[in-house]
Amino acid sequence: MWKAGKERNNTKATFLLPNNTKTSAKPVGTRKTFGMTSAISWDDPTSDDIRKTNELNKLLESYGIFETPAESNHRDEILEKLNQLVKQWIRAVALSKNVLPSVANKLGGKVFEFGSYLLGVHHRGADIDALCVAPYCIERSDFFKSFFELLKGHPGVKKCLAIEEAFVPVIKMSFEGVEVDLLFSRLDLETIPDDIDLQNDKLLRYLDPKSLRSLNGRRVTEKILKLVPNVDTFRSALRAVKLWAKNRGIYSNSVGYFGGVTWAMLVARVCQLYPNAAPATIIQKFFLIFSMWKWPLPVLLTPVDDADLGHPVWDPRINLSDRSHLMPIITPSYPQQNSTFNVTESTRKVIVDEFERGKRTSLEIMQGKATWDQLLEPPRFFYKYRHFIMLLVNSSTAEDHLKWCGFVEAKVRLLVGNLDRNPQVSLAHVHPKCFDMYRHEGNSMTPFCSMWFIGLEIAAVGTSTVNLSDSIQGFVQQVQSQAEKMIKMGMKIEARYVKRKELNQYLDPEILKRERQSTEQQTVPLKRKSNEISTQLSKKSRTAGITCIN
The missing domain is CATH 3.30.70.590 (Poly(A) polymerase predicted RNA binding domain)
Structure with a gap:
């Protein structure tokens, strides 16, 4: 196996040539299957693959997307401050509702990061997607009233805005210079311990739709990281793909393109198909595979599995609305949903054209006929x-x-x-x-x-x-x-x-x-x-x- 420098959050990595660059000698019968199908290739990277990957990383570094250790630590400190603020607020709200002090002291509560920050692929200066998880005695109205007022009065918080009527309700703020989007989920639990496992499907029982949508941001991000064979490879490839999509004008879920979680799932699927490949190879295969993809054939990281908790899952055999989806890419956590339901006929054409262009350019890069900056140039x-x-x-x-x-x-x-x-x-x-x-x-x-x-x-x-x-x-x-x-x-x-x-x-x-x-x-x-x-x-x-x- 080839080795990668250790990564923490969004820090750069150097990729080294493995001792054995031939096809993995691991017996076929003992190889693990990642995702829906067996891998296409178990080949280890060649010296040229490693060189192309390091060239790509140098280019990404020139874009200034990597954080310094001090900037990364500042983000961690902000999340911890928010976490402590949430615990104190939950206790205060409980006491105002005549909950006994001995009980209020044990209610807990926790702030979880998710999205690009949890994946470790956020760029320098990017916002943090975070989730406030509260016990049953705390209501959504409490979050958007008393907690919102608490934030507005905090000396480190600026530009605080509550958008309660959104499809996924959110409080947006600048916390000590870092933009934070904070969601809220109320679980059917008396207490929220620090070691709570949000992957437990039973937590979704009796959850209201807004809490479910908010909670699934964290659940999906965690699941993606568990489903890729090599997290370092996945992160390096995803950083490049995200930058490419932003530069080419196809990074926006709201207007009908793909959002961050969608690009993450597509890169994760390619990593599953090429478990030992270097990031440069993953990117070239990414464009090759999805330029030829037979849409609306869905992209899945795992089989769709109904946990039978009453929440609807993506299934075009049953749900008529699911049949109209043009480029379905299905989230891996229950309840599985299509992350690209906003795609229109025109945005589909634009995305498909960009996949085709990416295929041509990435192939030329691997052949030494083009450079990575040509792939990333804006339209x-x-x-x-x-x-x-x-x-x-x-x-x-x-x-x-x-x-x-x-x-x-x-x-x-x-x-x-x-x-x-x-x-x-x-x-x-x-x-x-x-x-x-x-x-x-x-x-x-x-x-x-x-x-x-x-x-x-x-x-x-x-x-x-x-x-x-x-x-x-x-x-x-x-x-x-x-x-x-x-x-x-x-x-x-x-x-x-x-x-x-x-x-x-x-x-x-x-x-x-x-x-x-x-x-x-x-x-x-x-x-x-x-x-x-x-x-x-x-x-x-x-x-x-x-x-x-x-």
């Missing part, structure tokens, strides 16, 4: 398309804007879905980033204004008129209807049609300049040709936020 989104839908949101205060942007971002995929169903649109490519409106002289705006952009490819349908009014109006009305209870004075949403040449009215010129320079330097043709349909937008429809391309 030229604003120069790839001639037509755009710009989704504009406005608010009067910073707190309102944070909530409003979060709400609208979760709905952007609905607009993409509407456009997908329009026969005159062949692709609606949403940029996952939310941009701030560029402020220049003569540009009058509300204090807070943000935008999303959707690049359009127009289908050749035998007519020069493309009308997107229904797609856009329906979306705006749906968002306004669903936001009726939370919307405040100054909160607005608008969709506009924008031509490429008009982007400089809204975006920072430096963004467009970087893309233009990159386009001029690159001679590789785009896979999708720009549609040559000439367009004209009436002033009336532009003002109304209705798109009509003539």
Whole structure:
């Protein structure tokens, strides 16, 4: 077996050449099966594989994603402070409910990290996903009232915001300079000991849906780490894949791409198929496998197993809604769910195209014909398309804007879905980033204004008129209807049609300049040709936020 330097959280590793680079001599009958199937190859890495891996790690280091030991220790200290704060709060709430002091002192409670931080692949400056686990006597309303107020009064906490109405309710904060997203789960237990095992399925009995969704963040992360044959290899490969996905604009669960846990499960599956491979090989096989994947065939790390506790699991044979999922990737912990239910027809096309590009580039890297930085270079989104839908949101205060942007971002995929169903649109490519409106002289705006952009490819349908009014109006009305209870004075949403040449009215010129320079330097043709349909937008429809391309 090859060896890797010891890793702790998000610290870099050096990969060394193993003594034996031939196929593992372990008898076939004694080899462990990881995941759903037997491994494809048990080959150990070659010297070239190790060299490619170390080249990749040097490139990742140049991106500044690795933490210093001091920064890592600071995160640990923050989590411990939060943990002690939770224990004290639980005791105080219990006493206020007339629980005996002797009982309140033993209630416990604990804060668990999960997501990228627990996986050890978070980048420098990233936020921490954390979970507060409380006993039955503590209610969700306590968490979002008394604990929220406790946090707001803490000297180390800034920008504290409670989003109780979210699908997964969360308190967002900056704790001593580190962003923290804190979830809450109330278990049907009298006490929460420090050594509680959250992998115990029996803990899910009688759990409410919000507590279940919150708890499964930790359960899924723990299970992934247990299902990979070599954690160091998995971490190194996943860091690169996450950076690639972010750079290529396909890292965002909310707008219909893949989120962090999904990328982790895909990399974990490849690690299961190549247990002894070096990270460089894992990445090349990652693109090879998923560029050829027969979607909607699901990706699974373990068989779907119903623990019979009353919670629905992903099963397209029974659940009609599961049959519509385009790229199902199933979480390994009960109750198993599809982590990619937000994927639309257009985001699927974009992801599949990126897998194909990654396959070509990674193969060239392993052959010595390309370098890792070519794999990670960002796309030229604003120069790839001639037509755009710009989704504009406005608010009067910073707190309102944070909530409003979060709400609208979760709905952007609905607009993409509407456009997908329009026969005159062949692709609606949403940029996952939310941009701030560029402020220049003569540009009058509300204090807070943000935008999303959707690049359009127009289908050749035998007519020069493309009308997107229904797609856009329906979306705006749906968002306004669903936001009726939370919307405040100054909160607005608008969709506009924008031509490429008009982007400089809204975006920072430096963004467009970087893309233009990159386009001029690159001679590789785009896979999708720009549609040559000439367009004209009436002033009336532009003002109304209705798109009509003539």
